[in-house]
Amino acid sequence: MKKRLRELLLCSLVVSTPYWAFAIHVVGGNFGMKSLPQRGFYQINLTLFFDVEGSAVISNAETTASCSIRSIADGRIVRNFTMTRQRFEPLVYKNAICVQQGKLRTATGYFSQELFLDPAVYNQPQGYLLIFTNCCRNQAISNIQNPVISEGVITLQFPAITQNGAEFRNSSPDFGLPNGDYICINKPFDFNSMATDADGDELRYSMVTPYGKLDINNSFQEVRWAAGLGLSNVIPGPRPPVVNPRTGLMSLTANRPGVYVFTILVEEYRAGKRIGFVRRDFQLPVVDCQRSTLPEPPIYTSTSPNQAVQELELCEGASVTLSTAEKSDYAYQWQRNNANLTGANSTSLLVTQPGDYRVIVSSALVCAGDTNSLIVKVKKAPSPTIQLSPTDTLRLCAAENGELRVTESANYQYKWYKNGEVIVGQEKSTLNVQSAGTYSVQVTTQLRPNCPVSAWDTVQVVTAAIVTFDSLGKVCFSDSGVVPLRVSPAGGVFVGKGVEANSVKVKDVGVGTHTVSYELKDPATGCIGKQTRSLVVLPLPEISLATSQSVAQGENVTLKPQTKDPINEQFLWSPAEGLDDPFSPTPxxxxxxxxxxxxxxxxxxxxxxxxxIRLVFSNLILIPDAFSPNGDGVNDRLEIKKNGDFSSLELFIYNRWGELLFYEKDAYQNSWDGTYREKRVQAGIYSYVIQNVEKGVKQAGRLWVLY
Incomplete structure (x- = not known):
């Protein structure tokens, strides 16, 4: 049967020596195509199965595959690219003796390349094909004619990337890795070919005839089956192969030894419409196995070494060792979910994840039917459902506190760790943190105290902006004083009493010690760099001094200001004219x-x-504030000194009750002698009034009479 190629991606393996030189043949494989998050980008995967039986140098298997994309509509090449082999691993078989008898040893090569497929180019409604060809197949194949000249052709169809003007995202079905298996004659056999689909599309399975060539017209030519064989009986036997269209499980019973190639087709449907397919070529050996006499192997655990288990719970992050009895002539192969586990060929298996486990026991000496153990279902133990917040790294500024919080429940027990060490005394659902480190919390339930669930978070202490702030020192109080604030870098905020823009007004803060802070938020971290300085405003010296004083012309007057600390203070009077010492506190x-x-x-x-202080000449007389009329000849009379041109002055003397004791019309001539009615008055304070009615001048005061 021939099919016209509408669009193809043509890949060929690069090898410098003839294919027969090392007997390494491509015996099957399949494509995979994964849509990446960025529009138009895809990861193209190519899995190839190599027959390495009889090859002394397995590394001679191809390491690159040259590929090109050709248009379906006109056959033109859109682009060329090369895929690189990422891994090369042996395919795991459950019984090496039977595989050796079937002359089959297989390795898997994984090729991968990320491509940009322009949505403006890949928009044809018919879809596109990825194609791989390689010459030639293994001579040992039993069910096709002339296998050594038959090419291997592997294909994948994918839909247009742009449909109806909109993006159409799709990833192809993924077959996964098959088991390395063999078929025993006349023994029922099942082979799992189930694929998964990341988009949730419907998958339908069938068996189809392998392709044998891509001719010069870009048409597919199918292989020619060996005599008596065909698509209905690809592997001869009383129960020919049948593929379950829903699960991909192939079931059969074979009756003729050999190596048989077949192709499984998985078609992808979305909304009832086929949008693509993947073809996988593979081959299986049919061998004459002796009848197995091996008993069903029981499986034990380290906690129940004498009692077989069929079901157990596995705590999150924990492990359990499954084991079976050891026999020197037994071969062992462990499986998880019906898939052979690489390297799991001993009597024990370390289990770290849930699944259906079993061990297949077979003879290590002869090819005989194997014996499967009962399946041990390893289930994930119910565990607390927790969420640690914040879910991302917690970033703290220096000197700040942060909080880690995990799901809270009365049935949960908590244990917190920092850098792997238990934080003693922290058994709540929250943890206050102040320092950097890796923090984790372990949560258990009362029913399963040995099944902890852990969550991790990282705390970083983020450095704030480094701020420099010049010292403010001490300043003297001043109504107009301004203290500049000098900082680096600029752009922050000053906080403090009296702050205005970039300075402090001394008048607004007053005398005392005041703090001024500068805060700058780092735009990268959000942390605030801060510096605080103290400003000391010193008081001014206190001076008590009359604002004015009346004096007589030519009189010597001593100025007597009052201050708090005259010994430690310096005095300066100005102007110096008329002063005996301008630096004296009392000149x-x-x-x-x-x-x-x-x-x-x-x-x-x-x-x-x-x-x-202003010294003012008085137009009144000058009268002393005390005199002593005791008859000793010193200050016996109240002498009045005239200061100005007064034709007459009247003097009135009163006692404390306001009684007039003395009156003189021309007071500056005789004045008072301290008597009243020719008797001395008592010592004490008396009031006086002196006036010039003519000029309207009047002066009153008090004086002391002393004896």
Whole structure:
């Protein structure tokens, strides 16, 4: 039967020596195609099965495959590319003796290449084909004519990437890896060819005739079956091969030794429409096995070495060892879910994941029918369903606290770890963290305390921006003083009393010690770099000084300001004219005219304050504040000094009850002698009033009478 190729991807193996030189033949294989997240990108996989029987140098198997894409519509080549072999592994058989008898030893080569298939190009409704060809097949094949000149042709059909103007995403069915198996004559045999589909499409299975050539017209030519054989009896026997269309399981009973090639077709349907297919070529040996006399092997565990098990639970992250009795002339092959496990050829198997396990026991000396153990169902033990948050790395700024939280339940027990070490005393569903490390939590239930579930999270302490902030030091109080704030880098925020823009107003903060902080958020980490400085505002020296004083012209006056710490303070009066010592705290001034003197006081911290006093000539008389009329000749009379041109002055003296004790019209002539009605008054305080009615001048005050 011939099929016209509408579009093909043509691949050929690159090899520098003739195929017969090392007897390494491609005996089967299949394509796979996986859609990648980025539109138009696909991972193309090619799995090839090599017959390495009789080859001394297995590494001579091909390592690259040159491929090209050809258009279906016009046959033109769209692109060329080369696939590279990623792995090369032996195919696992359950009984090496029987395989050797069938003269079959198989290895698997895995080729892979990521391609961009332009959606604007791959839009033909008919779809496309991936094609691999290789010459030639194994001479040992029993069911086709002239196998040594028959090519191997492997195909995969995929749909248009763009359909009706929209993207059509699809991944092909995946066959997975087949078991290395053999068929015993007259013994029922099953072979699993089930595939999986990442898109959930419907899969339908059938057996088809292998292709034997791709001719010059790009048409497929099928192999010619050996005499008496055909698609209905690919492998001769009382029960020819039948493929379950839903599961891909091939069942048969064979009666003739040989090596038999066959092709399984899996078609992919979406919404009832076929959108693609994958063909797998494979071959199996039929051997004359002796009747097995081996007993069914029981399977034990390390916890029940004397009692066979058929079902057990496996905790998450745990393992269990299955074992069977050891016999020197037995061969062993363990399976999981009916698939041979590579390297699992001893009497024991370390199990780390759930599944259906069994061991196949056969003779290590002769090819005899094997004996399967009962299946041991390893189930995942029910475990707490937990979620650790945050689900991603927890990033903390320096000096910050963070919290890890796991699912909370009254039936759960918790144990926290940091870098693999138990954190003592932490048995709740939350953990407060302050330092970097790898944290994990182990959660168990009361029913299964030996089945913990663990979750991990990483905590990073992120460095904030490094901030420099110049010291502020000490400043003296000033109504207009401004302290500049100098930082690096700029762009942050100042926090503190009196802060305005990039400075501090001294008047607003007042005397005392104040803190000013600078905070800068790192845009990369979100952490805030912070520096704090202290600003000390020192008080000014306190000065108590009258603002003015009346004096008589030519009178010597001593200025007497009051300060807190005169010993440690410096004084400076200005102007210096008329002063006996401008640096004295109490200088004497000879008053010749009205004048204002300013005092500047500087304390030990260098802070300075000032006050001023104005000396004013008085137009009234000058009267002392005390006199002593005791008859000793010193200050016996209240002497009045006239300061100005007054034709007359009236003087009134009163006691504390307001009684007039003395009156004189021309007071500056005689004044008072301290008597009342010719008797001395008592010592004490008396009030006086002196006035010039003519000029409207009046002065009142108090004076002391002393004895």
């Amino acid at each position: 004497t001034v000879s008053v010749q005219q009205n004048r204002t003197y300013t005092l500047r006081v500087t304390d030990k911290n260098g802070c300075a304050n000032q006050a001023a």
